[in-house]
Amino acid sequence: MRPREFDHDDVLRIAFDQFWRKGVRGTSLSDIARDAGVQRGSLYNAFGSKEALFLQAYERYAGDYLLALQKALGTGSLRKRLTAFFDLTITNFRSGSPPRGCPTTRGLMELGAAEGEGLDEAARQAFASLVSRITALVQDTLSAAAKRGEFNGNPAAAALHIITVTRGLAVLERAYGDEVQLRKIASHTIDLVLDKKGS
Protein backbone atom coordinates (compact mmCIF):
# COMPACT_ATOMS: atom_id res chain seq x y z
CA MET A 1 0.00 0.00 0.00
CA ARG A 2 1.06 3.50 -0.66
CA PRO A 3 1.02 5.44 2.61
CA ARG A 4 -1.16 8.51 3.02
CA GLU A 5 0.69 11.78 2.66
CA PHE A 6 -1.31 13.68 5.25
CA ASP A 7 -2.41 13.13 8.81
CA HIS A 8 -5.99 12.00 9.10
CA ASP A 9 -6.59 13.75 12.41
CA ASP A 10 -4.94 16.97 11.35
CA VAL A 11 -7.33 17.19 8.44
CA LEU A 12 -10.30 16.49 10.68
CA ARG A 13 -9.31 19.29 13.02
CA ILE A 14 -8.65 21.75 10.22
CA ALA A 15 -11.91 20.81 8.54
CA PHE A 16 -13.97 21.18 11.68
CA ASP A 17 -12.49 24.57 12.31
CA GLN A 18 -13.64 25.70 8.88
CA PHE A 19 -17.06 24.12 9.24
CA TRP A 20 -17.44 25.80 12.59
CA ARG A 21 -16.46 29.20 11.30
CA LYS A 22 -18.29 29.21 8.01
CA GLY A 23 -21.03 26.62 8.34
CA VAL A 24 -21.22 23.28 6.60
CA ARG A 25 -22.74 24.55 3.39
CA GLY A 26 -20.57 27.63 3.48
CA THR A 27 -17.35 25.66 3.59
CA SER A 28 -16.02 24.22 0.35
CA LEU A 29 -13.79 21.22 0.10
CA SER A 30 -11.39 23.45 -1.80
CA ASP A 31 -11.10 25.64 1.30
CA ILE A 32 -10.30 22.66 3.46
CA ALA A 33 -7.93 21.19 0.90
CA ARG A 34 -6.03 24.47 0.62
CA ASP A 35 -5.87 24.90 4.39
CA ALA A 36 -4.71 21.36 4.93
CA GLY A 37 -2.26 21.34 2.04
CA VAL A 38 -4.04 18.39 0.45
CA GLN A 39 -5.58 17.85 -2.94
CA ARG A 40 -9.36 17.93 -3.06
CA GLY A 41 -9.47 14.51 -4.63
CA SER A 42 -7.49 13.05 -1.76
CA LEU A 43 -10.18 14.17 0.62
CA TYR A 44 -12.78 12.35 -1.42
CA ASN A 45 -10.60 9.30 -1.45
CA ALA A 46 -10.04 9.39 2.29
CA PHE A 47 -13.50 10.45 3.48
CA GLY A 48 -15.92 9.75 0.67
CA SER A 49 -17.90 12.97 0.70
CA LYS A 50 -18.17 16.36 2.26
CA GLU A 51 -20.85 15.23 4.67
CA ALA A 52 -18.90 12.16 5.71
CA LEU A 53 -15.89 14.34 6.38
CA PHE A 54 -18.01 16.69 8.41
CA LEU A 55 -19.51 13.86 10.39
CA GLN A 56 -16.13 12.47 11.35
CA ALA A 57 -14.89 15.92 12.28
CA TYR A 58 -18.03 16.52 14.31
CA GLU A 59 -17.78 13.25 16.23
CA ARG A 60 -14.27 14.22 17.19
CA TYR A 61 -15.52 17.51 18.57
CA ALA A 62 -18.53 15.93 20.27
CA GLY A 63 -16.40 13.52 22.26
CA ASP A 64 -14.09 16.25 23.51
CA TYR A 65 -16.93 18.59 24.34
CA LEU A 66 -18.88 15.96 26.25
CA LEU A 67 -15.87 15.21 28.39
CA ALA A 68 -15.45 18.89 29.22
CA LEU A 69 -19.12 19.17 30.19
CA GLN A 70 -18.86 16.12 32.36
CA LYS A 71 -15.97 17.69 34.19
CA ALA A 72 -17.84 20.97 34.63
CA LEU A 73 -20.83 19.17 36.12
CA GLY A 74 -18.74 17.15 38.54
CA THR A 75 -17.85 19.42 41.43
CA GLY A 76 -19.47 21.54 44.10
CA SER A 77 -23.03 22.41 45.02
CA LEU A 78 -25.77 21.91 42.48
CA ARG A 79 -25.87 25.62 41.82
CA LYS A 80 -22.13 25.65 41.24
CA ARG A 81 -22.39 22.68 38.90
CA LEU A 82 -25.15 24.23 36.86
CA THR A 83 -23.34 27.53 36.74
CA ALA A 84 -20.22 25.82 35.45
CA PHE A 85 -22.34 23.97 32.91
CA PHE A 86 -23.87 27.14 31.53
CA ASP A 87 -20.51 28.90 31.65
CA LEU A 88 -18.88 26.26 29.52
CA THR A 89 -21.83 26.21 27.16
CA ILE A 90 -21.71 29.95 26.59
CA THR A 91 -17.94 30.05 26.42
CA ASN A 92 -18.13 27.43 23.72
CA PHE A 93 -20.57 29.55 21.68
CA ARG A 94 -18.41 32.59 22.07
CA SER A 95 -15.09 31.00 21.24
CA GLY A 96 -13.16 32.27 18.27
CA SER A 97 -13.26 35.70 16.74
CA PRO A 98 -15.70 36.37 15.49
CA PRO A 99 -17.61 33.97 17.72
CA ARG A 100 -18.55 30.80 15.93
CA GLY A 101 -21.78 29.92 17.71
CA CYS A 102 -22.84 26.45 18.72
CA PRO A 103 -21.80 23.92 16.07
CA THR A 104 -24.45 21.43 17.10
CA THR A 105 -27.29 23.90 16.92
CA ARG A 106 -26.02 25.44 13.74
CA GLY A 107 -25.59 22.04 12.17
CA LEU A 108 -29.03 20.91 13.21
CA MET A 109 -30.76 23.91 11.72
CA GLU A 110 -28.59 23.96 8.63
CA LEU A 111 -28.63 20.30 7.73
CA GLY A 112 -31.96 19.26 9.18
CA ALA A 113 -33.36 21.04 6.18
CA ALA A 114 -33.24 18.81 3.12
CA GLU A 115 -36.12 16.42 2.78
CA GLY A 116 -35.24 12.79 2.39
CA GLU A 117 -31.53 12.94 1.66
CA GLY A 118 -29.76 10.06 3.34
CA LEU A 119 -26.65 11.70 4.66
CA ASP A 120 -28.44 14.63 6.18
CA GLU A 121 -30.32 12.12 8.26
CA ALA A 122 -27.06 10.67 9.56
CA ALA A 123 -25.91 14.15 10.50
CA ARG A 124 -29.18 14.88 12.26
CA GLN A 125 -28.73 11.75 14.34
CA ALA A 126 -25.20 12.73 15.27
CA PHE A 127 -26.40 16.12 16.50
CA ALA A 128 -29.40 14.66 18.29
CA SER A 129 -27.17 12.10 19.92
CA LEU A 130 -24.93 14.73 21.48
CA VAL A 131 -27.95 16.67 22.70
CA SER A 132 -29.35 13.50 24.25
CA ARG A 133 -26.10 12.64 25.96
CA ILE A 134 -25.81 16.14 27.41
CA THR A 135 -29.40 15.91 28.63
CA ALA A 136 -28.59 12.62 30.34
CA LEU A 137 -25.55 14.20 31.97
CA VAL A 138 -27.62 17.04 33.40
CA GLN A 139 -30.37 14.71 34.48
CA ASP A 140 -27.91 12.47 36.31
CA THR A 141 -26.50 15.49 38.09
CA LEU A 142 -29.99 16.57 39.16
CA SER A 143 -30.95 13.07 40.27
CA ALA A 144 -27.84 12.78 42.38
CA ALA A 145 -28.54 16.17 43.89
CA ALA A 146 -32.11 15.12 44.61
CA LYS A 147 -30.85 12.10 46.53
CA ARG A 148 -28.69 14.39 48.59
CA GLY A 149 -31.69 16.63 49.23
CA GLU A 150 -30.20 19.45 47.20
CA PHE A 151 -32.94 19.43 44.60
CA ASN A 152 -36.62 18.70 44.94
CA GLY A 153 -37.97 19.01 41.41
CA ASN A 154 -38.42 16.49 38.63
CA PRO A 155 -34.91 15.71 37.27
CA ALA A 156 -36.08 14.61 33.85
CA ALA A 157 -38.30 17.62 33.28
CA ALA A 158 -35.74 20.03 34.68
CA ALA A 159 -32.93 18.57 32.59
CA LEU A 160 -35.02 18.88 29.45
CA HIS A 161 -35.83 22.44 30.36
CA ILE A 162 -32.20 23.29 30.92
CA ILE A 163 -31.20 21.75 27.61
CA THR A 164 -33.93 23.67 25.85
CA VAL A 165 -32.60 26.88 27.33
CA THR A 166 -29.05 26.12 26.21
CA ARG A 167 -30.30 25.53 22.68
CA GLY A 168 -32.20 28.80 22.88
CA LEU A 169 -29.05 30.54 24.07
CA ALA A 170 -27.24 29.26 21.00
CA VAL A 171 -29.90 30.92 18.85
CA LEU A 172 -29.90 34.21 20.74
CA GLU A 173 -26.13 34.27 20.49
CA ARG A 174 -26.43 34.33 16.70
CA ALA A 175 -29.21 36.91 16.80
CA TYR A 176 -27.64 39.44 19.15
CA GLY A 177 -24.08 38.38 19.91
CA ASP A 178 -24.55 39.78 23.42
CA GLU A 179 -22.68 37.57 25.86
CA VAL A 180 -23.85 39.50 28.93
CA GLN A 181 -27.44 38.87 27.98
CA LEU A 182 -26.76 35.16 27.58
CA ARG A 183 -25.26 34.97 31.05
CA LYS A 184 -28.22 36.78 32.55
CA ILE A 185 -30.64 34.33 30.99
CA ALA A 186 -28.55 31.41 32.21
CA SER A 187 -28.45 32.75 35.74
CA HIS A 188 -32.19 33.42 35.68
CA THR A 189 -32.81 29.88 34.47
CA ILE A 190 -30.80 28.41 37.32
CA ASP A 191 -32.83 30.46 39.76
CA LEU A 192 -36.07 29.25 38.25
CA VAL A 193 -35.05 25.62 38.31
CA LEU A 194 -33.67 25.67 41.85
CA ASP A 195 -36.48 27.74 43.35
CA LYS A 196 -39.22 25.55 41.98
CA LYS A 197 -41.30 24.11 44.79
CA GLY A 198 -43.07 20.74 44.38
CA SER A 199 -42.96 18.26 41.47
Place this chain on the structure above:
Amino acid sequence: MRPREFDHDDVLRIAFDQFWRKGVRGTSLSDIARDAGVQRGSLYNAFGSKEALFLQAYERYAGDYLLALQKALGTGSLRKRLTAFFDLTITNFRSGSPPRGCPTTRGLMELGAAEGEGLDEAARQAFASLVSRITALVQDTLSAAAKRGEFNGNPAAAALHIITVTRGLAVLERAYGDEVQLRKIASHTIDLVLDKKGS
Protein backbone atom coordinates in the same frame (compact mmCIF):
# COMPACT_ATOMS: atom_id res chain seq x y z
CA MET B 1 -43.05 50.50 -19.45
CA ARG B 2 -43.51 46.91 -20.21
CA PRO B 3 -45.66 45.37 -17.48
CA ARG B 4 -44.38 42.49 -15.39
CA GLU B 5 -45.70 39.13 -16.47
CA PHE B 6 -45.90 37.64 -12.99
CA ASP B 7 -47.36 38.66 -9.66
CA HIS B 8 -44.76 39.95 -7.25
CA ASP B 9 -46.55 38.66 -4.17
CA ASP B 10 -47.25 35.25 -5.67
CA VAL B 11 -43.56 34.79 -6.27
CA LEU B 12 -42.74 35.88 -2.75
CA ARG B 13 -45.13 33.35 -1.29
CA ILE B 14 -43.92 30.54 -3.54
CA ALA B 15 -40.31 31.41 -2.81
CA PHE B 16 -40.81 31.50 0.93
CA ASP B 17 -42.50 28.16 0.85
CA GLN B 18 -39.45 26.68 -0.85
CA PHE B 19 -37.03 28.43 1.46
CA TRP B 20 -39.00 27.18 4.42
CA ARG B 21 -39.05 23.61 3.23
CA LYS B 22 -35.52 23.29 1.94
CA GLY B 23 -33.57 26.02 3.68
CA VAL B 24 -32.12 29.14 2.11
CA ARG B 25 -28.92 27.55 0.86
CA GLY B 26 -30.77 24.41 -0.15
CA THR B 27 -33.18 26.26 -2.42
CA SER B 28 -32.01 27.25 -5.88
CA LEU B 29 -33.42 30.09 -7.87
CA SER B 30 -34.11 27.54 -10.57
CA ASP B 31 -36.43 25.73 -8.17
CA ILE B 32 -38.32 28.89 -7.43
CA ALA B 33 -38.41 29.94 -11.07
CA ARG B 34 -39.81 26.58 -12.11
CA ASP B 35 -42.41 26.59 -9.34
CA ALA B 36 -43.46 30.13 -10.10
CA GLY B 37 -43.44 29.69 -13.86
CA VAL B 38 -40.95 32.50 -14.26
CA GLN B 39 -37.55 32.71 -15.89
CA ARG B 40 -34.61 32.79 -13.54
CA GLY B 41 -33.35 36.00 -15.04
CA SER B 42 -36.64 37.71 -14.32
CA LEU B 43 -36.18 36.99 -10.66
CA TYR B 44 -32.78 38.65 -10.72
CA ASN B 45 -34.29 41.58 -12.53
CA ALA B 46 -37.13 41.92 -10.06
CA PHE B 47 -35.34 41.15 -6.80
CA GLY B 48 -31.64 41.60 -7.45
CA SER B 49 -30.29 38.52 -5.74
CA LYS B 50 -31.27 35.36 -3.99
CA GLU B 51 -30.76 36.86 -0.57
CA ALA B 52 -32.76 39.96 -1.42
CA LEU B 53 -35.58 37.75 -2.62
CA PHE B 54 -35.41 35.76 0.56
CA LEU B 55 -35.43 38.87 2.70
CA GLN B 56 -38.56 40.21 1.04
CA ALA B 57 -40.25 36.85 1.35
CA TYR B 58 -39.23 36.62 4.98
CA GLU B 59 -40.53 40.07 5.85
CA ARG B 60 -43.86 39.09 4.41
CA TYR B 61 -43.96 36.04 6.65
CA ALA B 62 -42.73 37.93 9.70
CA GLY B 63 -45.54 40.45 9.48
CA ASP B 64 -48.21 37.79 9.23
CA TYR B 65 -46.71 35.71 12.00
CA LEU B 66 -46.37 38.62 14.39
CA LEU B 67 -50.03 39.48 13.91
CA ALA B 68 -51.05 35.92 14.71
CA LEU B 69 -48.93 35.92 17.86
CA GLN B 70 -50.42 39.21 18.94
CA LYS B 71 -53.85 37.72 18.60
CA ALA B 72 -52.89 34.60 20.55
CA LEU B 73 -51.53 36.69 23.40
CA GLY B 74 -54.60 38.90 23.57
CA THR B 75 -57.28 36.97 25.45
CA GLY B 76 -57.91 35.24 28.76
CA SER B 77 -55.87 34.67 31.87
CA LEU B 78 -52.11 34.99 31.71
CA ARG B 79 -51.76 31.23 31.74
CA LYS B 80 -54.20 30.96 28.84
CA ARG B 81 -52.34 33.62 26.92
CA LEU B 82 -48.98 31.97 27.38
CA THR B 83 -50.42 28.60 26.51
CA ALA B 84 -51.87 30.02 23.31
CA PHE B 85 -48.51 31.64 22.58
CA PHE B 86 -46.59 28.39 22.92
CA ASP B 87 -49.28 26.52 21.03
CA LEU B 88 -49.01 28.81 18.06
CA THR B 89 -45.22 28.70 18.21
CA ILE B 90 -45.12 24.92 18.17
CA THR B 91 -47.86 24.63 15.57
CA ASN B 92 -45.83 26.91 13.38
CA PHE B 93 -42.74 24.68 13.71
CA ARG B 94 -44.77 21.61 12.96
CA SER B 95 -46.67 22.93 9.97
CA GLY B 96 -46.22 21.23 6.64
CA SER B 97 -45.30 17.64 5.97
CA PRO B 98 -42.67 16.95 6.72
CA PRO B 99 -42.58 19.69 9.34
CA ARG B 100 -40.56 22.66 8.24
CA GLY B 101 -39.24 23.87 11.57
CA CYS B 102 -38.96 27.49 12.60
CA PRO B 103 -37.89 29.63 9.64
CA THR B 104 -36.44 32.33 11.84
CA THR B 105 -34.30 29.99 13.88
CA ARG B 106 -33.23 28.03 10.85
CA GLY B 107 -32.40 31.19 8.99
CA LEU B 108 -30.42 32.59 11.88
CA MET B 109 -28.28 29.51 12.26
CA GLU B 110 -27.90 29.00 8.55
CA LEU B 111 -27.10 32.53 7.46
CA GLY B 112 -25.49 33.85 10.60
CA ALA B 113 -22.55 31.79 9.49
CA ALA B 114 -20.58 33.68 6.87
CA GLU B 115 -18.12 36.16 8.24
CA GLY B 116 -18.32 39.65 6.93
CA GLU B 117 -20.61 39.24 3.94
CA GLY B 118 -22.91 42.19 3.66
CA LEU B 119 -26.18 40.59 2.77
CA ASP B 120 -25.99 37.94 5.43
CA GLU B 121 -25.79 40.72 7.93
CA ALA B 122 -29.03 42.20 6.62
CA ALA B 123 -30.69 38.84 6.99
CA ARG B 124 -29.39 38.44 10.51
CA GLN B 125 -30.93 41.78 11.41
CA ALA B 126 -34.27 40.78 9.93
CA PHE B 127 -34.34 37.63 12.03
CA ALA B 128 -33.16 39.41 15.16
CA SER B 129 -35.80 42.05 14.60
CA LEU B 130 -38.63 39.53 14.62
CA VAL B 131 -37.25 37.90 17.75
CA SER B 132 -37.07 41.28 19.44
CA ARG B 133 -40.59 42.18 18.47
CA ILE B 134 -41.92 38.88 19.79
CA THR B 135 -40.01 39.41 23.02
CA ALA B 136 -41.58 42.85 23.37
CA LEU B 137 -45.01 41.35 22.80
CA VAL B 138 -44.51 38.81 25.56
CA GLN B 139 -43.05 41.37 27.89
CA ASP B 140 -46.01 43.70 27.37
CA THR B 141 -48.37 40.85 28.12
CA LEU B 142 -46.50 40.07 31.34
CA SER B 143 -46.34 43.71 32.36
CA ALA B 144 -50.06 44.13 31.87
CA ALA B 145 -50.68 40.97 33.87
CA ALA B 146 -48.40 42.26 36.61
CA LYS B 147 -50.49 45.43 36.87
CA ARG B 148 -53.59 43.30 37.25
CA GLY B 149 -51.86 41.29 39.96
CA GLU B 150 -51.76 38.18 37.80
CA PHE B 151 -47.99 38.03 37.68
CA ASN B 152 -45.39 38.95 40.25
CA GLY B 153 -42.07 38.26 38.52
CA ASN B 154 -39.80 40.48 36.45
CA PRO B 155 -41.52 40.93 33.07
CA ALA B 156 -38.33 41.65 31.13
CA ALA B 157 -36.41 38.69 32.52
CA ALA B 158 -39.39 36.36 32.19
CA ALA B 159 -40.07 37.42 28.60
CA LEU B 160 -36.44 36.83 27.68
CA HIS B 161 -36.58 33.45 29.32
CA ILE B 162 -39.73 32.50 27.44
CA ILE B 163 -38.25 33.59 24.14
CA THR B 164 -35.13 31.60 24.85
CA VAL B 165 -37.24 28.53 25.47
CA THR B 166 -39.16 28.99 22.22
CA ARG B 167 -35.88 29.20 20.32
CA GLY B 168 -34.72 26.08 22.11
CA LEU B 169 -37.95 24.34 21.17
CA ALA B 170 -37.25 25.16 17.55
CA VAL B 171 -33.92 23.39 17.86
CA LEU B 172 -35.29 20.34 19.68
CA GLU B 173 -37.96 20.10 17.02
CA ARG B 174 -35.26 19.59 14.40
CA ALA B 175 -33.36 17.17 16.62
CA TYR B 176 -36.19 14.87 17.64
CA GLY B 177 -39.34 15.86 15.77
CA ASP B 178 -41.33 14.91 18.85
CA GLU B 179 -44.24 17.31 19.18
CA VAL B 180 -45.47 15.81 22.45
CA GLN B 181 -42.11 16.49 24.03
CA LEU B 182 -42.19 20.08 22.84
CA ARG B 183 -45.59 20.63 24.42
CA LYS B 184 -44.41 19.15 27.71
CA ILE B 185 -41.45 21.50 27.81
CA ALA B 186 -43.71 24.44 27.01
CA SER B 187 -46.15 23.52 29.74
CA HIS B 188 -43.32 23.04 32.23
CA THR B 189 -41.92 26.43 31.31
CA ILE B 190 -45.23 28.13 31.93
CA ASP B 191 -45.38 26.47 35.33
CA LEU B 192 -41.90 27.66 36.18
CA VAL B 193 -42.55 31.22 35.12
CA LEU B 194 -45.92 31.52 36.85
CA ASP B 195 -44.89 29.76 40.07
CA LYS B 196 -41.81 31.87 40.57
CA LYS B 197 -42.07 33.77 43.87
CA GLY B 198 -40.27 37.10 44.35
CA SER B 199 -38.27 39.26 41.89
Place this chain on the structure above:
DNA sequence: AAAGTATTTGACACAGCGTCAAGAACGTGG
Protein backbone atom coordinates in the same frame (compact mmCIF):
# COMPACT_ATOMS: atom_id res chain seq x y z
C1' DA C 1 -48.01 55.44 -35.18
C1' DA C 2 -43.39 56.00 -33.27
C1' DA C 3 -40.35 56.34 -29.51
C1' DG C 4 -39.05 55.06 -25.16
C1' DT C 5 -38.64 52.06 -21.28
C1' DA C 6 -38.83 48.15 -18.54
C1' DT C 7 -39.06 43.19 -18.82
C1' DT C 8 -37.81 38.85 -20.69
C1' DT C 9 -34.65 35.66 -22.70
C1' DG C 10 -30.62 33.02 -23.51
C1' DA C 11 -25.71 32.88 -23.39
C1' DC C 12 -21.81 33.45 -20.64
C1' DA C 13 -18.28 33.25 -16.73
C1' DC C 14 -17.30 31.36 -12.47
C1' DA C 15 -17.33 28.31 -8.28
C1' DG C 16 -18.51 24.13 -5.94
C1' DC C 17 -19.56 18.97 -5.64
C1' DG C 18 -18.64 14.53 -7.03
C1' DT C 19 -16.53 10.91 -10.45
C1' DC C 20 -13.17 8.81 -13.10
C1' DA C 21 -9.08 7.12 -15.33
C1' DA C 22 -4.41 7.49 -15.38
C1' DG C 23 -0.10 8.12 -12.96
C1' DA C 24 2.80 7.71 -8.74
C1' DA C 25 4.65 5.68 -4.48
C1' DC C 26 5.13 2.30 -1.36
C1' DG C 27 5.02 -2.57 0.78
C1' DT C 28 5.60 -7.42 -0.27
C1' DG C 29 6.63 -11.88 -2.33
C1' DG C 30 9.55 -14.26 -5.25
Place this chain on the structure above:
DNA sequence: CCACGTTCTTGACGCTGTGTCAAATACTTT
Protein backbone atom coordinates in the same frame (compact mmCIF):
# COMPACT_ATOMS: atom_id res chain seq x y z
C1' DC D 1 16.92 -7.11 -5.26
C1' DC D 2 13.35 -6.57 -8.42
C1' DA D 3 8.69 -6.93 -10.12
C1' DC D 4 4.01 -6.96 -8.68
C1' DG D 5 -0.16 -5.27 -6.64
C1' DT D 6 -2.44 -2.13 -3.79
C1' DT D 7 -3.44 2.26 -2.39
C1' DC D 8 -2.99 7.15 -2.80
C1' DT D 9 -2.71 11.23 -5.73
C1' DT D 10 -3.58 14.10 -9.60
C1' DG D 11 -5.96 16.46 -13.12
C1' DA D 12 -9.84 16.52 -16.19
C1' DC D 13 -14.66 16.10 -16.74
C1' DG D 14 -19.90 16.70 -16.06
C1' DC D 15 -23.27 18.72 -13.46
C1' DT D 16 -25.69 22.28 -10.79
C1' DG D 17 -26.07 26.82 -8.98
C1' DT D 18 -25.18 32.03 -8.78
C1' DG D 19 -24.88 36.26 -10.95
C1' DT D 20 -24.12 39.33 -15.32
C1' DC D 21 -24.93 41.02 -19.78
C1' DA D 22 -26.57 42.23 -24.33
C1' DA D 23 -30.10 41.52 -27.43
C1' DA D 24 -34.92 40.84 -28.29
C1' DT D 25 -39.58 41.83 -26.83
C1' DA D 26 -43.90 44.03 -25.39
C1' DC D 27 -46.23 47.49 -23.52
C1' DT D 28 -47.19 52.70 -22.51
C1' DT D 29 -46.98 57.35 -23.63
C1' DT D 30 -46.70 61.20 -26.59
